[in-house]
């Protein structure tokens with residue numbers, strides 16, 4: 363990227379598609395016309411060519427390394443976004459099961475997953491956060507999880523409300539299914555209870571177009587043979603994500619993001635620390651603002667990825683977004699269902715961007731207090 367183009371970049375707080383590491387964009391730009399060693403662009407390459415097969419294998423390998431994914435889990439790259447997983451999960455794992463699946467309904471995204479799962483089988487809503495406008499998360503004990511549930515479903519980070527689980531919940535044996543769309547790779551995962559994890563890439567792992575699914579071997583046995591071919595996880599595992607033409611460019615870009623996480627950041631523990639430090643800059647400011655900024659999430663369940671808060675009036679919130687934009691702070695408007703402000707500070711948001719936002723917030727309070 364020319365220095366002028368890089369200098370024109372704003373701090374992008376969009377919830378998704380979202381900010382990507384500048385180093386990743388620059389490398390993609392350098393290699394777009396001809397991928398070094400292959401004589402053609404990744405955009406022109408057959409998904410069966412050695413060049414792409416190398417990228418696919420390396421992407422899986424990097425994921426295994428970064429997340430310490432055990433050998434009895436398979437990794438596939440699908441299309442249809444996380445929305446399709448709301449259906450694919452119950453189509454594959456719930457149809458034909460004797461026990462209901464336990465769902466934790468903790469925000470907009472898990473609520474939508476509940477609605478889709480109900481079409482496929484028995485669903486028990488083990489926790490429903492609607493009464494408190496999804497501002498907190500339950501403990502395993504509070505949810506009274508069924509250890510024999512077909513699976514236990516949760517969304518690790520509710521992108522819209524800004525509540526996040528800070529560790530994997532204890533299920534007592536039921537396979538845990540996690541929608542990690544908006545916090546994938548923001549910290550290490552503990553696979554002890556995990557049966558399946560999925561994430562679309564466009565929040566924290568790459569561009570729109572690819573969804574990564576990690577699934578434990580034994581769960582593949584549940585998929586019935588009469589499913590539409592594309593919807594059967596088994597086909598994607600058997601064909602190593604080449605059941606149909608995969609989103610080659612999106613996988614390539616995810617590969618660059620994974621390399622950035624490994625080589626530039628130093629792995630997921632280091633990434634986690636960076637994310638905690640970034641989020642603390644904003645939450646400390648909110649807590650110290652004498653109630654001028656009011657966080658949506660209860661402090662114990664605050665998200666490191668999506669910081670949601672209100673100002674004293676809607677008019678001030680509007681002005682906040684407008685003044686922010688004028689200052690190169692983009693995408694701060696909250697989701698219409700929660701209102702207010704949402705600052706999405708994913709892995710790729712540099713600490714300088716968060717510091718700039720914090721300075722802006724302090725100045726805004728002073729001049730509009």
Ligand SMILES: *Cc1c(COP(=O)(O)O)cnc(C)c1O
Nearest residue numbers: 443444445471521541543544562
């Ligand atoms: C964005 C998002 C989705 C939906 O992803 P699509 O790729 O648009 O289908 C699902 N779950 C969560 C937690 C999200 O943040």
